[in-house]
Amino acid sequence: MANSLVQEEMAEQDLPQSTLETLVPQVEVRRVIKPAPPRYRNEIAKYIIRRSDACKLCGKCAEVCPQGVHVLKGGYKYFAAPRQNVCIGPACKDSGHYCVDLCPNGALKMVENPMMKVLGDHRWTSDLILATWKMAETGAPPSPEYGYQYECGNSGGGFDRLRFRFPAVPPVDLSPDEIDTSLELNRRGDGRPQIKIDVPWYGGGMSFGSVSNVTQLSKAQAAVAFNTFTCTGEGGYMERLRPYDEHTITQVATGLFGVREETIQRVRIVEFKYAQGAKPGLGGHLLADKVTPAVAKMRETVTGISLFSPFPFHSVYSIEDHKKHMDWIKHINRHALVSAKVSTPADVDMVAVGSYSAGAHIVHMDGGYGGTGAAPDIAKKNIAMPIEYAIVKVHDFLTREGVRDKITLIVSGGLRSAHDIAKAIALGADGVVVGTGELVALGCVRCARCESGRGCPRGIATTDPDLQGQFNVEWGSQRVINLYNAWRIELVDILRRLGMRSVSELRGRTDLLMHLDYGNDAEQAQ
Amino acid sequence: MPDKYHIKTRPVPPRRPRIGRCGVVDWREDCAGCHNCVKRACVFDRYREEAAYIRDLREMDALFFQCMGCFSCVQQCTKGLLSLALNPVYERLGNGYWTPQMIETTWTQAETARIPVSGAGYRGPFSGPGFDSMWTDMSEIVRPTRDGIHGREYISTAVDIGRKPSLLQFESNKLEGRLPPLVDIPIPMVIDMMPQGYRLPNLPPIFKVVAAQTGTIAIVDFNDWDLLGNDLEQYLPGLAAYIGPSAALPAAALLRKMRLVEIGDGAGLEQRIAELKAINPAIVVAVRIDLDAHGFERSIELAGKPYIEALHLVADINGNELNAGSPRFVKDMLRQIHTSLVQRGIRNEVTLIVSGGVALAEHMAKQIICGADLVSVNLPLLIALECTLCRQCNDGKACRAGIGEIDTDYGVGRMTNLIAAWHDQLIEVMGAMGIRDVRRLRGEAGRALFFEEIEEATFGKLFGARRNG
Numbered sequence: 001m002a003n004s005l006v007q008e009e010m011a012e013q014d015l016p017q018s019t020l021e022t023l024v025p026q027v028e029v030r031r032v033i034k035p036a037p038p039r040y041r042n043e044i045a046k047y048i049i050r051r052s053d054a055c056k057l058c059g060k061c062a063e064v065c066p067q068g069v070h071v072l073k074g075g076y077k078y079f080a081a082p083r084q085n086v087c088i089g090p091a092c093k094d095s096g097h098y099c100v101d102l103c104p105n106g107a108l109k110m111v112e113n114p115m116m117k118v119l120g121d122h123r124w125t126s127d128l129i130l131a132t133w134k135m136a137e138t139g140a141p142p143s144p145e146y147g148y149q150y151e152c153g154n155s156g157g158g159f160d161r162l163r164f165r166f167p168a169v170p171p172v173d174l175s176p177d178e179i180d181t182s183l184e185l186n187r188r189g190d191g192r193p194q195i196k197i198d199v200p201w202y203g204g205g206m207s208f209g210s211v212s213n214v215t216q217l218s219k220a221q222a223a224v225a226f227n228t229f230t231c232t233g234e235g236g237y238m239e240r241l242r243p244y245d246e247h248t249i250t251q252v253a254t255g256l257f258g259v260r261e262e263t264i265q266r267v268r269i270v271e272f273k274y275a276q277g278a279k280p281g282l283g284g285h286l287l288a289d290k291v292t293p294a295v296a297k298m299r300e301t302v303t304g305i306s307l308f309s310p311f312p313f314h315s316v317y318s319i320e321d322h323k324k325h326m327d328w329i330k331h332i333n334r335h336a337l338v339s340a341k342v343s344t345p346a347d348v349d350m351v352a353v354g355s356y357s358a359g360a361h362i363v364h365m366d367g368g369y370g371g372t373g374a375a376p377d378i379a380k381k382n383i384a385m386p387i388e389y390a391i392v393k394v395h396d397f398l399t400r401e402g403v404r405d406k407i408t409l410i411v412s413g414g415l416r417s418a419h420d421i422a423k424a425i426a427l428g429a430d431g432v433v434v435g436t437g438e439l440v441a442l443g444c445v446r447c448a449r450c451e452s453g454r455g456c457p458r459g460i461a462t463t464d465p466d467l468q469g470q471f472n473v474e475w476g477s478q479r480v481i482n483l484y485n486a487w488r489i490e491l492v493d494i495l496r497r498l499g500m501r502s503v504s505e506l507r508g509r510t511d512l513l514m515h516l517d518y519g520n521d522a523e524q525a526q
Numbered sequence: 527m528p529d530k531y532h533i534k535t536r537p538v539p540p541r542r543p544r545i546g547r548c549g550v551v552d553w554r555e556d557c558a559g560c561h562n563c564v565k566r567a568c569v570f571d572r573y574r575e576e577a578a579y580i581r582d583l584r585e586m587d588a589l590f591f592q593c594m595g596c597f598s599c600v601q602q603c604t605k606g607l608l609s610l611a612l613n614p615v616y617e618r619l620g621n622g623y624w625t626p627q628m629i630e631t632t633w634t635q636a637e638t639a640r641i642p643v644s645g646a647g648y649r650g651p652f653s654g655p656g657f658d659s660m661w662t663d664m665s666e667i668v669r670p671t672r673d674g675i676h677g678r679e680y681i682s683t684a685v686d687i688g689r690k691p692s693l694l695q696f697e698s699n700k701l702e703g704r705l706p707p708l709v710d711i712p713i714p715m716v717i718d719m720m721p722q723g724y725r726l727p728n729l730p731p732i733f734k735v736v737a738a739q740t741g742t743i744a745i746v747d748f749n750d751w752d753l754l755g756n757d758l759e760q761y762l763p764g765l766a767a768y769i770g771p772s773a774a775l776p777a778a779a780l781l782r783k784m785r786l787v788e789i790g791d792g793a794g795l796e797q798r799i800a801e802l803k804a805i806n807p808a809i810v811v812a813v814r815i816d817l818d819a820h821g822f823e824r825s826i827e828l829a830g831k832p833y834i835e836a837l838h839l840v841a842d843i844n845g846n847e848l849n850a851g852s853p854r855f856v857k858d859m860l861r862q863i864h865t866s867l868v869q870r871g872i873r874n875e876v877t878l879i880v881s882g883g884v885a886l887a888e889h890m891a892k893q894i895i896c897g898a899d900l901v902s903v904n905l906p907l908l909i910a911l912e913c914t915l916c917r918q919c920n921d922g923k924a925c926r927a928g929i930g931e932i933d934t935d936y937g938v939g940r941m942t943n944l945i946a947a948w949h950d951q952l953i954e955v956m957g958a959m960g961i962r963d964v965r966r967l968r969g970e971a972g973r974a975l976f977f978e979e980i981e982e983a984t985f986g987k988l989f990g991a992r993r994n995g
Contacts, residue, residue, distance in 0.1 A: 040601035081606050118548050118595060118610045121649035157652025278647055281664035281958025287643075311957070346663045346975055368661065371647040377631065378641070378888050378951045380648040382662050383958050385975050389984045414647060436647060447596040449570075450645025457569035457596035461645065467569065510988045518989035 019262040027243040029224040029477070033139035033485050036478040038085065039443060039471050045084035046130055046146065048113045049099070055079075055107035061099040070099065084113075085130075088145040122155045123369065124436070124446050128416060135486035136441035136479040141418075141493075151419045158388040159420045161516045164494065171499035179492045180502040183431045185269070185408050186337050186361050193335055195268060197228040197431075199488055200503050201421060204412060204435030205251050205273065205341075207235025209286050209295040209307075210373035210450070211439075211461045212468035218476030219438055220244040225481050226488075229269060231433075234284055234309060236298040237263040249339065252329065254283055255309030257299040264332045269362070271339040272325060274312060277366030277413040279375035280343030280384045284309035287374055287451055292463045323358035330359065337361040339410070343383075344368060344390035349397035356398070356407045364433060365390050367413025371436040373461055374451035387413040388427065395428025395508055418490035428508045441483040442476055531683065531712040533740050533946035535639035538939035542912055542927060546592045547616050547630070550599060551609045564599040564608075573599075620915045623656070623844035628885045629909055632944060636910035639943035641950050656845055656855050657889045659977040660896075664958040681953050683964045685714045685900045687786060687877045688810045689835040706835060707808045709743070709785045713949050714894060714964050717744035718881055718902035719768060721843050723920035726930055729908075731755050732937035736907075737764035739938065740945045743786055745902065748776055759783070768814065778805045788812045788838060791824065799833050812836035812879060817859055818848040825863045829876045836877035839863070843905055845883015856882045857896045864897025864969050873969070887951035897969045910944040911937055 049069060057077065062070040069087045071080040089110065092098045100108045120126035131150030134142040142148055152160040183200040186192055203219045210233060217240060223230040224247050231249040232241065236258020241248055245266045252259050253273035264270055275281060286295070286307040296303040316322050326338050339362035340355040342348065352363045367387025372380065391411050398404040411424050412433035421432050440446070442460050455462025459470030491503065500506055514520040565573040572593055593610070600608045619626040631642050653659050688708035695702040717733050720726070730753045733744035738761055746754060748767040758765070762783040767776050771792030781787065782805065789798055791813055799811050815824055817839050828834045839860065840848075847853035860880055867873035880898035884890055885906060893901045909915065912927045919925050956964065959973045967973070986992060 042601045042603065042606040044597065044601065115600070115610050117612050119597070122651050123647065123649055155650070155652040156654075160652065275664070279958075281960070282954060285643075343664065346972075369648045369652075373645050374643050375645075376641045376643050376951065376954055378886075378954060379958065380644075381650060382888050382892075383664050383955065385661060385663075385980060386652065389975075389980050392984045392988070444646075445595075445597045446646050446649070447594055448644040448646040448649065449594050449596060451643055452570070452594070452645075454569065456645075457594065457598050513988070515985050515989040517993055518985060519991045519993065521990045 015265055019265045022262050023266060024242045026246050027224060029221045031225040033482060036137055036475055036482055038137060039475065043085035044115060044119060045087060045113055046116060047087050047089035047110055048084050049082055049087060050109045052107045054105045056105050058104060061103055061108060064097040064102050065099055066097055089147055091145040091147055119445060121446060123153045123414060124416060125154050128153055129440055132437060132440045136483045139482035139485040141486050141490050150417060153416065158386050159423050162423050162513050165512055165514050166497045170497050174496050174501060176492045176496060178501060179495050181488055181491055187406050187408055188361055192337055195337060198226050199228055199484065200425060200431035201434050202228045203230035203438060204433045205231035205233035207233030208238045208298055209235040209290055209463060212463055213240060214468055214471060214473050214476055215442060215460050217473045218480050220247065221477030222480035222484055223247040226484050231271060234273065253309050254311060254313050261332060264329060267336060269337045269339055270329050271341050273341045275343035276372065277343045277368050277370030278372035279379040281311050282379055283311035285374060289453055290455055290463055295463055319354040319358055326359045339364050341366060344385045344387060348390045349394050352394045352398060353401055356403050362408045362410050364410040370413030387411050391424055391427040391429050418487040422491055422494045425503060425506045426509045426513050430507060437483065438480050441479045533942060533949060535943050535946045536939060538637055538936060538943060540637060540912055544592050545616050546613055548595045548610050549593045549613050551611045556605055557607060558605050560604045562604060564602040568599055570594050624885055624915055632906055632909045635947035636940040636944045639946045641947060641954065653977045656883060657857060657892045660892055661975045662891060662955050662959060663973045663975055681956050681962050683714060683949060683952055684710060684712045685965060686710050687836050689876060690874050692875060707810055709810045711743060712741045714900035715890060716742055716879060716900065716902045717907060718904040719745055719747050720904050720908065724908055727753050728930060732934055734761045734765060735938045736941045739942050745788055748773060775801060781809060782806045784809060786810050786812065788814050791815050796833050810835050812838045814838045814840060816848050817841040817856060819850060821859060822863055826866055829867055829872055834876055836879060838879040841882030843882060857893060860896045860898060887948040890948060891952055891955045894967050895970055895974045899968055906944060907941045910940040
């Protein structure tokens with residue numbers, strides 16, 4: 001198991017006493033899938049059942065419904081609030097237990113929840129949010145009966161217009177167990193550890209300050225369960241993350257908040273954050289309200305004062321400077337892999353190949369439509385290219401340069417589902433970074449108020465003591481684990497339908513994709 | 527340290543109830559009276575504010591207030607009585623081009639003068655028509671031409687309006703003739719006349735003060751000059767009279783104090799410009815040209831004339847070509863004009879001011895990337911005053927937002943705030959692009975990505991011909 005290996009190697013490496021003293025036993029989290037029911041009393045449902053006065057409380061509906069939507073508790077005369085979110089909607093009509101038809105008094109009516117118009121947006125449709133919640137609840141893709149259109153969003157371009165061309169019958173008959181979803185992160189052959197993660201994704205950087213402790217730990221637990229990684233973001237290395245060192249990427253960003261020798265030395269991957277896709281070229285900004293005493297202590301700053309990370313690294317104006325940075329980290333930690341997180345300008349191909357020459361193991365490209373805790377609207381919409389374009393551009397370029405197999409290309413910026421992940425890989429990425437999906441699993445509704453006042457009203461992206469108490473790590477980690485599991489099931493299913501034994505076979509297979517706005521003719525057919 | 531361009535702002539709250547995107551519909555029946563009311567727990571305290579507002583109720587719209595749409599109360603109410611709905615008033619804001627989001631964000635900026643910031647990623651469509659079919663680009667580690675932004679305060683947004691000769695001519699070591707005058711303004715934006723139908727008589731005196739406070743210039747139809755009020759002297763450097771093609775010229779005393787004047791396109795331009803220059807050689811004359819079917823030829827033709835200093839190209843309020851069945855968008859027409867002038871080697875000689883379709887700060891940057899030296903803005907300033915673009919005034923009816931009755935302080939404050947917020951946003955995108963001077967942004971298509979081009983280069987290559995054009 002990789003867990004103990006690194007500990008040993010680190011010891012061999014003769015780390016300074018100051019770092020050794022900070023190492024603690026690592027936690028183990030088993031990949032157990034169990035229900036993690038919604039934490040709100042009234043879960044939002046796609047369809048709602050209305051009960052009129054005609055109801056005679058006969059209990060027939062509760063009797064016929066296999067989902068258990070109608071709740072008539074023993075000893076109670078009236079129905080409790082219906083569990084709307086397990087109702088499968090109109091798909092139930094032909095099932096023989098459609099309560100609306102079977103009610104002897106015609107007291108029930110089913111309608112599409114009018115709140116669906118308010119929930120979600122072009123990128124994260126209400127169906128996608130509800131489906132993600134369902135996955136986080138059950139650990140499996142939502143049953144088709146629910147009728148969620150969750151394979152893509154409604155943005156009208158990019159991933160949302162791409163589809164797989166599945167063969168009518170899989171070319172090879174594979175069972176899910178035979179399909180490998182793991183991803184090698186070190187392709188340089190430079191003697192540094194061959195780190196392999198079990199799923200082709202890891203968790204995005206969210207700093208302490210932008211999200212709560214509970215959120216960070218929930219992500220970390222899921223990372224351990226799936227033998228993958230989570231990332232500290234820029235806010236420093238939280239004490240509480242120490243038992244997760246093996247699965248934590250520490251970020252060195254332009255503000256250098258909380259970066260110390262020991263934080264570099266304790267991890268297996270160090271990430272340089274050059275830019276963030278949602279606000280490339282602008283640096284980071286933690287609003288004053290979120291700089292609580294705890295955050296200020298971690299970042300060694302003053303409570304209540306906005307914190308800016310500048311753009312760019314003022315010590316990096318060339319690839320040579322970039323190499324100097326990489327060498328610095330590689331020298332401090334002889335066993336770490338180094339990742340360069342960059343955004344997607346028009347010359348992103350040059351950035352990628354430059355990062356390779358500077359010695360990066362991973363190039364992480366964050367596209368323009370990526371997540372953020374706070375960014376100017378003008379930046380989120382307008383700066384740099386969506387990730388779909390960047391993947392194709394960089395994959396092709398690295399291939400032509402003959403270095404494609406020497407570097408791991410990780411992409412992020414608007415990947416919302418297993419289908420997005422598979423499409424990104426088919427376009428040419430090795431793996432992806434996910435962020436918003438995890439937050440949705442924790443109950444995010446994408447109201448976009450992460451930055452206002454005390455922070456997230458849902459208790460996810462906040463450090464306000466009251467707000468972050470809305471859920472605990474046990475529930476949070478189960479939700480993320482469940483989501484990861486559901487995604488993995490879906491990814492395996494996509495690979496099975498394509499007849500692939502490993503997710504690495506999918507990389508760059510644009511011939512398996514089609515775009516709804518194009519003719520998809522010519523060489524495609526071959 | 528030289529003086530920095532800085533616009534003084536102050537919060538200017540709206541006069542009317544805010545119109546938010548969503549609101550909570552509350553049936554109230556069947557309330558359990560559980561005393562755990564989630565309304566009290568609203569993180570944003572909206573219910574309390576709303577209750578306070580309703581106590582001194584002015585309009586029923588107040589019921590749809592500033593709900594932040596977090597669903598917390600909806601999901602926590604003991605009896606599940608609450609439901610969130612889109613505000614129909616919000617949905618009706620604007621027109622097809624001016625979306626409710628544009629209007630809402632303009633209002634927020636006019637109130638606070640701040641850059642709109644939000645959490646979560648971008649929420650909108652992948653791309654779209656008009657300005658949504660392009661992205662600005664940014665510079666990262668390997669672009670050698672980058673300026674390097676060490677501080678946003680070092681980014682200049684100043685532009686010069688006027689003719690800039692390509693060559694200087696000398697006669698026995700002395701400059702021959704005089705250099706043409708230039709009007710220097712600190713932000714690439716002038717205030718344009720309101721479009722027909724939106725010309726409220728109380729606006730020009732407000733524009734006059736806004737122009738003075740922000741250092742820009744307001745173009746005012748000379749027919750409306752009397753509306754500007756007395757005591758104009760100090761405001762004249764910030765005012766430009768628009769003189770129609772056949773209208774008489776303003777008094778010489780007035781012209782001598784103005785820096786910029788705009789004339790309508792028509793016959794005898796050369797003569798008219800000569801007359802103006804005879805009165806005030808230091809004045810810059812811009813010619814207003816309609817971007818219609820002849821807009822392109824006419825711009826190219828005029829730009830080549832030695833007496834033309836600046837062209838003001840005007841599309842309709844939605845950025846569309848004028849009088850066209852299937853109109854082209856202003857940015858595409860502008861790119862064509864700009865590129866053509868570059869090819870003729872005369873682009874630098876003439877200043878292009880471009881109007882139409884600029885609704886957000888990002889459009890200002892994009893218009894400049896497509897070839898404008900500066901933009902002119904009108905409707906956003908009206909929206910800053912809480913206009914909803916209901917167009918009732920177009921039919922001569924009273925303004926529903928009561929803009930006819932606003933006081934000057936409010937009007938000046940809201941418009942100044944909006945201009946300040948746009949200026950700050952321009953600096954944000956220029957910072958990201960690694961460009962320190964907005965004059966260098968002009969026509970810098972290399973710092974932009976165009977949807978059609980990048981789609982073709984990426985997906986066109988993979989998936990064949992694009993359907994439906």
